[in-house]
Amino acid sequence: MSPASDHSTASGSGLRLPVAAALVAALAVVGVMSVYSTAGYLLGLWATDPLKSIGAFVPLVSFVLILRVWRSLGWEMRGTWWGLVILVVTIALVHLRDHAILELVLSPSKAIFLPPHSLVALAYTSGLVLLFGGTRLYRKAIFPIILMWFVNPVPHTFNLVVDMPLQHASAMIARGFAHAMGQKLTSDQLRLMFTPEFGMFIAPGCNGIRGAITMGFIALVAGYVYRFRPRVIAMMTLGAILLGYIFNLVRLCVLVLYYIVALHITWLQSRAEMGDYIIGACLFFTATLLLFSLIRRFNPTHDLRPPRMPIQPGLRFERAGMSFTARLAAMAVVFLVGSFSYVHTMVAEARHPQPQIDQKALGRFPQQLGQWKLRREWNEYLTAGPLIFYWADYAPADGGPIVSVGISPVLGAHDTLLCHAARGEDWLWHGDLNLPTAGGSIAFSGSFFNDGATQYLEATTVCEGSTCGQHATQGKRFGLVYSRPDLHSMMQDGHGRTMPVLLRTETLDTAMAADRARAELTSNLAQFLSAANLSDFTAPYR
Known part of the structure; x- marks a missing residue:
C-alpha cells in the first residue's frame, strides 16, 4: 500500500x-x-x-x-x-x-x-x-x-478537578466584593441574595471556564494561522485563558454593582438575566480586542493580515x-x-414510529418471580430531567434481603461502572460473575462497594434481543469490561435495541469482612436469578 x-x-x-x-x-x-x-x-x-x-x-x-x-x-x-x-x-x-x-x-x-x-x-x-x-x-x-x-x-476529570473549585473561588470573590460594597448577604456560599427574593446563583457556568476556553481556542488557532513560534503560541494561549478568567471575575463584580443598583431601581430586577448577558458580551468583546492587539504586536507586519501560504504552481492544468x-x-x-x-x-x-416513553410512568415488571414478590417501583432520572432507568425492588416471601432490578430502554450499550467512575466512587472488587437464571447461565460484570453506610454488590449485563452477557477482567488497575454483540441483530437491522440490566443487593453490616459480605450478596443474587428470566424484564421494551 x-x-x-x-x-x-x-x-x-x-x-x-x-x-x-x-x-x-x-x-x-x-x-x-x-x-x-x-x-x-x-x-x-x-x-x-x-x-x-x-x-x-x-x-x-x-x-x-x-x-x-x-x-x-x-x-x-x-x-x-x-x-x-x-x-x-x-x-x-x-x-x-x-x-x-x-x-x-x-x-x-x-x-x-x-x-x-x-x-x-x-x-x-x-x-x-x-x-x-x-x-x-x-x-x-x-x-x-x-x-x-x-x-x-473539556473532559469530565477537568470538571471535577478544575471546574467546581473555580466555581467556589468565583463565588467567594463576588461575595467579598459585595461585602466591600457594604452589602450583607446570606450564608449560602454559592448564592448571593441581596433580598430574600432577589439575588444571584454562582453556577458552574459563571466561573469563567467557558470564556477562558474560548479565548484559549481563539489564541491557539490564531497562533497557527499567523505562523508564530511554538513558544509564542504557548504563551499567548495561556495568556488568553488567564485573560478570559480575569474578565469573568470583572463581570461578576460588575454584576454585583448591577444588583445593588437594582435594589433601588426595581425595573432592573426582572431584567437581571439579560443584564448579565449584555455585561458578559461587552467584556468578552473587550477581551477579544485585547487578544488581537497582542496578535498584531507579534505579527511581523504589525497588522492583522495573516501571512499568505505559497501555492504550488501548475494547479490549473493538473488532473486527478x-x-x-x-x-x-x-x-x-x-x-x-x-x-x-x-x-x-x-x-x-x-x-413505524416508536411510541414516546412516558417519563412519569413506572416500568413493567413481573409481579412475582418464584417466591420473590414485587415490593416497590420507582424511576431514576438525570439531573436534567430525562428518564434513564426503571427500578423495582423484589423480596422473598420470608422477608429476606431485597434485590433491586434496573432496566434502561434508553441508554443503549452502557456500563454503569462509568457512572461510578464519573462520581469518583471507588470499588473494592470488580470482575466476572456467571450466574444461573431461569433462562440459562448469564455473564455479569460485578462490582462491590462500601460507602460507609452499606456494603453493596452490583451486577450489570446488556441484553440485545434474547441474548444477554457482559464480562469483566479482575484487577485494581488496567482492566477491561466487554460484551459480545449479537451479530445476527447487527446484520439484520443494524440497530436493534440494546438494554442495560442492573441488579443490586446490599447489607447494612459495614463491619463484616468484605470477602464474606461479597459472598453473601452474590448468593442473594444467585437465588433471585434462579427464578428469573431476563427476557421477562426486557421484552416489554424490545
Whole structure:
C-alpha cells in the first residue's frame, strides 16, 4: 500500500484537481453518517452542555484549515490506501460500540469507553487526509488534524478537578466584593441574595471556564494561522485563558454593582438575566480586542493580515488520475455500507414510529418471580430531567434481603461502572460473575462497594434481543469490561435495541469482612436469578 501519484498533464483524462478536492470534501461531510452515533452524541453534547459548546466550532475550523493547507499544495492527490484502512477500522469500531460494551478500566475511579468520540473524530479525519492527500498533506496539516481531538474540549476529570473549585473561588470573590460594597448577604456560599427574593446563583457556568476556553481556542488557532513560534503560541494561549478568567471575575463584580443598583431601581430586577448577558458580551468583546492587539504586536507586519501560504504552481492544468477514481469509489462504498444500518433504522422509525416513553410512568415488571414478590417501583432520572432507568425492588416471601432490578430502554450499550467512575466512587472488587437464571447461565460484570453506610454488590449485563452477557477482567488497575454483540441483530437491522440490566443487593453490616459480605450478596443474587428470566424484564421494551 504505497503512496500513488495522481498527477498528469493537461491532455490526460480525469477531473481537475480543484474539482476533485471539492468532491472529496463534499463526500467527507456526507460520510459522517457512517459514524452517526458519534456525530449524534457530539451534537447533543454541544447543545446541552454550555461548557463544551465551543467544541461545535472545532470540526468547521479544522475542515477550513485542512483545505487551506491542501490548496497551498496544489490540491495534490498523492494519497495512500492506508487511509482507507483507518476509515474501515474506525467505522467498524463505532458500529461495534453501538451494540456492545468495550470499556477500559484504569483505576477504581477511572474508566473510559472505547473508542472515545474524540478518537473517532481524529481517526476519521486522519483517514480521509491520508487516503487522498497522502503523508505530505498529513504532515503539513497536522495541527488542524490534531485539533479534531478537542471536539469534546473539556473532559469530565477537568470538571471535577478544575471546574467546581473555580466555581467556589468565583463565588467567594463576588461575595467579598459585595461585602466591600457594604452589602450583607446570606450564608449560602454559592448564592448571593441581596433580598430574600432577589439575588444571584454562582453556577458552574459563571466561573469563567467557558470564556477562558474560548479565548484559549481563539489564541491557539490564531497562533497557527499567523505562523508564530511554538513558544509564542504557548504563551499567548495561556495568556488568553488567564485573560478570559480575569474578565469573568470583572463581570461578576460588575454584576454585583448591577444588583445593588437594582435594589433601588426595581425595573432592573426582572431584567437581571439579560443584564448579565449584555455585561458578559461587552467584556468578552473587550477581551477579544485585547487578544488581537497582542496578535498584531507579534505579527511581523504589525497588522492583522495573516501571512499568505505559497501555492504550488501548475494547479490549473493538473488532473486527478485513475488512482484517485479508485480511492474515491472505495471510500464511497465504505461510507455506503457504514451508513446503511443508520439509514435503515431512520426509515423504519419514520414508517413505524416508536411510541414516546412516558417519563412519569413506572416500568413493567413481573409481579412475582418464584417466591420473590414485587415490593416497590420507582424511576431514576438525570439531573436534567430525562428518564434513564426503571427500578423495582423484589423480596422473598420470608422477608429476606431485597434485590433491586434496573432496566434502561434508553441508554443503549452502557456500563454503569462509568457512572461510578464519573462520581469518583471507588470499588473494592470488580470482575466476572456467571450466574444461573431461569433462562440459562448469564455473564455479569460485578462490582462491590462500601460507602460507609452499606456494603453493596452490583451486577450489570446488556441484553440485545434474547441474548444477554457482559464480562469483566479482575484487577485494581488496567482492566477491561466487554460484551459480545449479537451479530445476527447487527446484520439484520443494524440497530436493534440494546438494554442495560442492573441488579443490586446490599447489607447494612459495614463491619463484616468484605470477602464474606461479597459472598453473601452474590448468593442473594444467585437465588433471585434462579427464578428469573431476563427476557421477562426486557421484552416489554424490545
